Amino acid sequence: MDVVAKPKFGKNFGSYVLLTILALIVLAPFFIGLWTSFLPTMQIAKGNFLSTDLSFQNYIDAFTQTPILHYLGNSLVISTVTMFAQLLFCSMSAYAFVFLDFKYKRALFVLVLATMMLPFEAEIIPNFSTVKAMGLLNSYSALVVPFLTSAFGIFMLRQSFKQMPVELKEAADIEGLGHLQFYWKIVMPYNRIPLITLGAYSFLGAWNQYLWPMLTTFSNAYRPVQNGLRQLQSEETFNDWGMIQATAAIVVIPTLVVLFVGQHYFKSGANEGAVK
């Protein structure tokens, strides 16, 4: 018994050491960033990385001297609107492709799928002109309107709608539910897990936008947080490492909290999206 147990413990001990080292490497940038966010920029500039002169001064400066909260607010508005719009329009489209019968259904679906091949990054020139012509430059609308729907979302929801039991539709027909009622009262609640997954993806997608907001917003009033952080780095705060790290921490900490709390949903969603 002892002979069997010993190498097993040794093996596990090795695994724990390796896991801990890897976790430290993965987390190191967080630790380094968080640590320097508490150091006065003077100490960072002098290379006193292990200074014990820690304070919340950088955070106070970040909140009072930079529009970081405003940037966060902008991103929150843009991401929330984008998320709800995609949940609505993607689910409506998916519903049409699964439960409605109409001409050119197959062709339209292939067309929607085909848009997944076209990168938005390669279409910024005409899109910039379009948004400009619509008079939407430097507004929330410029950042939301092009992303009101997504081919990926339509495709993903179609896959889950298709897996609903046929009996549900039959029962709804017998009950005399119209399409609007069936969509809203049965299909949407039934598919809440894929909808939550899509919601998370679309929220994060909007939150992480960088190129498009950089082209279409020029003032802090509408600038989302990713571009706001860039703005802070290029402004007078350029070498104020302590405060820059504090702004990064202010941005990343809420996301990490949401991520860890929502881990359960993310995990099931990520696994659903993957191939077996």
Place this chain on the structure above:
Amino acid sequence: MLKSPASNPTAGVHSADTQAKIEASEKTFSLNAKDKYYAWLFLGPSLLILGVFIFYPMFRTLYLSLFLTNTVGKPTVFVGLQNYVNLLTSADYLNSLLVTMVYVLGVTAATIVLGLLLANLASKQLAGIGIFRTLFSATMGVSVSVAAIFWLFIFNPSTGFLALMSTWLHLPVIPWLTNSTWAMIAVIITTVWMNLGFTFLILFGAIQSVPRTLYEAASIEGASSRFQFFHITIPSISPTLFFVSIVTLIEGFKSFGLIDLMTKGGPTNATNMLVYRIYKDAFYSGNFSQASAESLILTVIIALFTLLQFKVLEKRVNY
């Protein structure tokens, strides 16, 4: 089974019995005819948005790429494929293609290898392993500008973390971001770090779904864990590996934020990748026709990889 007509909104004046008959007789005709209007209602908004912001721009980009354009992006002289010829014979553009390839392949290879390593370790049945699973997925919550700030400080040549470490250890300070080769490596490291959380989660999920009996049987046969990893885990999750690789490749080709934040394409074009180039050529130099041709080349590259990805998805659908 049927509700009374009063509570059935579509039943109207018909009795339940006639209603059922009408439904049965009309099912194939009038219901489908009605579907057409619902289809417009349900699909309309999405088709409009996709049409205006995805389809139209592609044709417009193709159109612009066949012309010379003025400084506000209006086409002036038709030049056919000249913009493409110019690009594909320009050492500068070929360099951009090359550095993008190096970046994309470097990022994908490193992301997959490290993601696999983490996912395989986190799949062990150990007490407290859940904590490591959570920690390994942490970089999923990091956006591009936060990652850039973290790593710009780490790579900073004078006061950065790695520079300090090198000084303490009396090692030469690596010129991250100011030397062509090191700048590429720095950008790759940062991208891999950002990718790791997502890749880990997907690969971990795939490994979890490999039947445990396969490993038990192999253990009884006396197969080492290394043998099990290469002969059971890898083949079982190969569709996922392929899928994740292609997603990573595609995201790599579209990289823009980190380049803009960390290197601005430099030093001396060493990280001047395809999307950053499009942005510069169009919105700095005002060369919209050339930038359009570059956009179309990028579209073709990404479309090819996406088609490959669809092949995998298709397999999964038929599973």
